[in-house]
Amino acid sequence: MLRRIGVLTSGGDAPGMNASIRAVTRTALYHGLQVVGIRRGYEGLLEGDFVPLTRSSVGGILLHGGTMLRTARCPAFMRPEGINAGVSKLRENDIDALVVIGGDGSFRGAKELHDRGIHVVGVPGTIDNDMAGTDCTIGFDTACNTALECISKLRDTASSHDRMFIVEVMGRHAGFLALETGVACGAEFVLIPELPVDLEAIANKIHYAKQRGKTHSLIVLAEGVMSASELAEKLKGHCDYDPRIVVLGHLQRGGAPSCFDTVLASRLGAAAVEALIDGKRGMMVGRTKDEIVTVPLETAWTQHHPLDSDMLRLVETLSI
Ligand SMILES: Nc1ncnc2c1ncn2[C@@H]1O[C@H](COP(=O)(O)OP(=O)(O)OP(=O)(O)O)[C@@H](O)[C@H]1O
Numbered sequence: 001m002l003r004r005i006g007v008l009t010s011g012g013d014a015p016g017m018n019a020s021i022r023a024v025t026r027t028a029l030y031h032g033l034q035v036v037g038i039r040r041g042y043e044g045l046l047e048g049d050f051v052p053l054t055r056s057s058v059g060g061i062l063l064h065g066g067t068m069l070r071t072a073r074c075p076a077f078m079r080p081e082g083i084n085a086g087v088s089k090l091r092e093n094d095i096d097a098l099v100v101i102g103g104d105g106s107f108r109g110a111k112e113l114h115d116r117g118i119h120v121v122g123v124p125g126t127i128d129n130d131m132a133g134t135d136c137t138i139g140f141d142t143a144c145n146t147a148l149e150c151i152s153k154l155r156d157t158a159s160s161h162d163r164m165f166i167v168e169v170m171g172r173h174a175g176f177l178a179l180e181t182g183v184a185c186g187a188e189f190v191l192i193p194e195l196p197v198d199l200e201a202i203a204n205k206i207h208y209a210k211q212r213g214k215t216h217s218l219i220v221l222a223e224g225v226m227s228a229s230e231l232a233e234k235l236k237g238h239c240d241y242d243p244r245i246v247v248l249g250h251l252q253r254g255g256a257p258s259c260f261d262t263v264l265a266s267r268l269g270a271a272a273v274e275a276l277i278d279g280k281r282g283m284m285v286g287r288t289k290d291e292i293v294t295v296p297l298e299t300a301w302t303q304h305h306p307l308d309s310d311m312l313r314l315v316e317t318l319s320i
């Protein structure tokens, strides 16, 4: 019987995680369940770093970035002994079910717990958007907006000084963040790991654009392709600019969640608890075409979250 549920955040922090923690807690309390917060992801689970969550302990966090439960990457949890220790900790503390808020790695950990008999539901939270089973992950929209705000400032300087900027954005092995922000900021090039990089074609396009009177250029580069300094080095001598590089880095992870992420996080947090109440196990919640869906956890990494090819064509068409 479901009486007491645990909730943790794991992997990189993402704007909206707090809204999800609040939604999980309040939905569970609404349905008469107790809630235990597990601090610092799987690390805190192994150490028994638990805190009871009440209606008021999740008050005032809705619009705050980061995660009030804190988060971690826990190498010990990647080994069977670590996972078994996690199972024991949950059982010793009478935690009947667990909501894991995090990315694909966190979901792999959650699946290991499920395979050992723990009732788990995952809530997709990562700025990378690199998970199938949902059209968008919590934090992605805010990270795109943050990157856009930064790049829009760089654009002013690029056009004032007739310069080229290479802006490296996060996304790990995926290009979603780069593609979305690249279209939004009107980049001349968006380089993503999903596609080969043709340096000669880039140099040629820059050259002909300059001949046509274009005086500045912006490349949005996904970190999964190469670093901005590597790209600048490779372009040296092959293009008509002396590029400046900017690595947005962890600036993209923090900050207050956008309206979109706050609503998404609230809906998915509530849906995770409702899924547990409905007897769903080993599942993740997601948003597909504005419907809240429940699919197996492993969907996140066994299926492919497709890049929108229309978006790629847009970069090409709109940057003439
Ligand atoms: N195969 C696995 N088995 C068990 N646990 C795992 C596995 N993969 C990852 N984890 C656990 O999940 C944690 C978070 O994973 P990871 O660092 O990949 O981040 P994430 O959840 O994908 O989020 P983000 O990519 O946004 O940072 C790991 O530190 C580890 O504790």
Ligand SMILES: O=P(O)(O)OC[C@H]1O[C@](O)(CO)[C@@H](O)[C@@H]1O
Pocket: 012, 103, 126, 127, 128, 170, 171, 172, 223, 253
């Ligand atoms: O904060 P850390 O551990 O350096 O991790 C950075 C990674 O985390 C993310 O921000 C989220 O997965 C990636 O985009 C990035 O590659």
Ligand SMILES: [Mg+2]
Pocket: 011, 103, 104, 105, 126, 128, 130, 172
């Ligand atoms: Mg990940």
